[in-house]
Amino acid sequence: MRNKFDVELEALNTDLIEMGSMIETAIASSITALIQRDLHSAERAIEYDNEIDEMERRIERRCLKLLLQQQPVATDLRTISTALKIITDMERIGDQAADISEIVTRLAGEKDLLEIKNLKKMAEATIKMVNQSIDAFVAKDPVLSNEVIAYDDVVDDLFNQSKTELIHAIQTDSRYGEQFVDLLMIAKYFERIGDHAVNIAEWVVFSITGQHKNQKIL
């Protein structure tokens, strides 16, 4: 029984893992672009955005077809609805990686790009959150999901520290004000990427337990 359904669910899982790997690569490229001022990496992150968008459409189509044809229940229903929810967050992460890269491209001509220690830490922390949220989805691991959710506080703290650092920098030397504001935008993008990773982790918990943010929604 249900051979076709199982094959289609497996294909959905494979697509989600691939989309996860695409957004991981996109963020990694944008971080390399930022830290090493590598324009080639920035371009890659921007190009990836279109591929990620296409993958989102493809997964959406798969999910809607499964809902229509299989009328899923129980684990199948939760898996498919989780897929539909998390691809929106994944797509937004792809957008933000591209946004970071666009700023990096714009900053490429600037001479003295400020070394923001906390920004590097934020980059590392958010890529960790994204990787772990995808791993939690693949492994159906609620413990790892909860670690991602808890780790958001670390990223939020780093964002506040980066903000303080940049405000101080602007006050100290206003000649680079525009550059500092761009860096603040990058910090904000990283903070938002962390939020999207949390959303993914919360839906992964739902797919396993039926509870979303500790509330039963169905």
Add this chain to the structure above:
Amino acid sequence: MYKFQIENLNLFYGSFQALFDVDLNIEDRCITAFIGPSGCGKSTLLKTLNRMNDLVEGCRITGKVLLDGEDIYYNTDVNLLRKKVGMVFQKPNPFPMSVYDNVAYGPRTHGIRSKAQLDEIVEDSLRRAAIWDELKDRLRRNALGLSGGQQQRLCIARALAVNPDVLLMDEPTSALDPISTTKIEDLVQELKQDYTIIIVTHNMQQATRISDNTAFFLLGKVIEYGPTENLFSMPRDKRTEDYITGRFG
């Protein structure tokens, strides 16, 4: 208070045990669905609720079935029980007589003779079964000439004519086309305002669509029972999950 309280019910056909230690409380004015693979005991349990199994030779039960707190297997007038607990079968089974006489049959057997009163009961029952508008000009026609879906709604009207509290439905739409099925499903949802409905169905989407509570049966046992939404979104038992997702059965 529950409409039915089934306590530690075991049912045997000769030496074969068909139901094992069934404990189930059926809520009043709700739709309860019984699901499970063929031979799991769901229709058998349905038939114990108006003692249709009395007609099966060698059938023996232990345990209790309480209707409104009274044990239906103890000191009960079976005719009155079946008036209170009506039944609709898988295949529409109108009597080979007019639409009117089909619906009036039950009230007549319970002693109602007045034409005015019978007219009122026939109209009211056909209206409740959502078929009055289709049949009001064909009351004298033979019921066997109706479509399958109309026949099934007529059978529901016939069951309603004796003013029951409970309607037992054994796969009432499995012989019907999708449009007739939808009409019956809509009707059943209307009827739950006034009646307690228990429906055996092989169609799990139907159970999901119309029932408030669902019981999943396997090999004569109730594996899981609870609100339909819970059972179909987060089943507690792996066997329920495997069955409703089509992994076996």
